[in-house]
Amino acid sequence: MNGRTAGKNGKRVRLSPDERRRQLITLGTRMLREHALEDISISEVAEQAGISRGLLFHYFSSKQDFQLAIVANANAELLTRTEPDRSLPLAEMLYDAVRRYVDYVSENRTSYLALLRRPAGTELMTLVDATRGAQADRIMAEIPLPADHPDRPRLELAVRGWIAFVEEVTLSWLTTETISREQLIEMLVGSLPGLAADPTLIALLGS
Amino acid sequence: MNGRTAGKNGKRVRLSPDERRRQLITLGTRMLREHALEDISISEVAEQAGISRGLLFHYFSSKQDFQLAIVANANAELLTRTEPDRSLPLAEMLYDAVRRYVDYVSENRTSYLALLRRPAGTELMTLVDATRGAQADRIMAEIPLPADHPDRPRLELAVRGWIAFVEEVTLSWLTTETISREQLIEMLVGSLPGLAADPTLIALLGS
Structure with a gap:
């Protein structure tokens, strides 16, 4: 049985170990x-x-x-799918890859959320997420935009993203300390x- | 023994269940x-x-x-320590809280790195991190700054942070879809x- 699989009309097809693994x-x-x-x-x-099932554990x-x-395969797929098109000018290359x-x-x-959002200890990640949510709420509370302002959804996303930015940069900095x-x-x-690319925020923070 | 602890001079001190838990x-x-x-x-x-040890599992x-x-306690501590000082003007309030x-x-x-970086499945997170690293390297490869340019360390941190920003915003967007x-x-x-707040990048990307 090893190396064989059911073919189109029920016949077993022989696959090499590499093909089977793949x-x-x-x-x-x-x-x-x-x-x-x-x-x-x-x-x-x-x-x-x-x-x-037993044969799977042979591979x-x-x-x-x-x-x-x-x-590993999904990650390789992501990298392939987002490979920059170097025939484009830089700004367009970025736009195209992000799209x-x-x-x-x-x-x-489903998988991407599962992989990045709660990479195992679910209750733990819920706690960590609640802290991020509280940080985002604090920032939004200082921004004098009415609850129904059309810019609000975009700004809320940007603020959540900024918190992820701050965490990542601070943690990378802790391990490298390449700047003061x-x-x-x-x-x-x-x-x-700049991150929010938002005129309201830019005006408020005077940047 | 329940509820008692060794005091300053070896005497056992009685703590209430709440005090003990705390x-x-x-x-x-x-x-x-x-x-x-x-x-x-x-x-x-x-x-x-x-x-x-057995008594600990009583609590x-x-x-x-x-x-x-x-x-939960560490998260509450973080939120308390970064509580905005509302007596300050907005820009200064942000600066002060970030500091x-x-x-x-x-x-x-140690704990913050452990909590956010590899929240359990270590090998899995290593893979995910390698993908992020590959994405950051791709972006840095397009930026014509010499390897020893003084702005490079800051830019590298910013690009890593931008990837975390992109992940967080995209994942939040997937679950909310509040914008197109x-x-x-x-x-x-x-x-x-804007994120990199970097003149080189701003000039290159024409923003």
Whole structure:
């Protein structure tokens, strides 16, 4: 049975170990479009490939090993899909790559959300998220825009993003310390108005 | 023994259940300064509190429950430490709060890194981080700054932060869709030069 799979008309097709491994990863990655990583059923992947669950573990040492192979494949897919088109001028190249990123993430929203948002300890991430939400609310509370102002949704997204920016930059800085604390603070503060690219914020913060 | 702890001169001190719970959380949070959450030893916390390991589980139903209480406490501490000073003008208020955020995170770097960076599945997060690194490298490759240019370290941090911004905004947008896809893309692209607050980038991207 090893290396064989059910073909178009029920006949078993022989695959090389490499082809089989690739097939299983492709099936898993496809399922990632609609299931979180931890919800991908090994039995279902094996069934779709026409092999036994046990045989799948001939190609991957554990469920975790299979999950990692799926994530590595999905990441490679993301990088390929967002590969810059170097025939374009720089500003257009950025625009084009960002557009493809948004579309890729939209197509793979379930898995992408699951992967980046709560990468395991769910209750823990809920707490961390609540803290981010509280930080965003504080900032929004200082911005004198009526609740129904048309710019508000965009600004709310930008503020959430700015908090992620601040966290990432501060954590990277802690491990590298390539600039001074004062430069870091200037950069974090200076980034908010430009990031929101919002005339209201820019006017308020006088940047 | 329940409710008693070793006092200054070895005498046992009676604490109310609330005080005891608070004491254990405070001890755990203090350890978080130098240990990742998962490396905090329950036995050590119990020993420092002068109680048995078993008694600690009288106050917390499981190790995970104790860890969550520590994280909730640390998050509350962060929010208190970064509480905006509303007596200041807006721009200065932001500056002041960001400065306190950077100092808080610097003091608690081990735990903060552990909490936000690899919130459990370590190998998985390494993969996700490698993808982010590849995206940052791609952007830096398009920026014609010599490797030893003094602006480079700041720009590298900003680009890493921008990727976190893009991820957070896109994922929030996916769950809310409060603006159109085109508005989202405009916002992501438009944020890069301002975010980096960098004259080189601003000139290159013509913003």
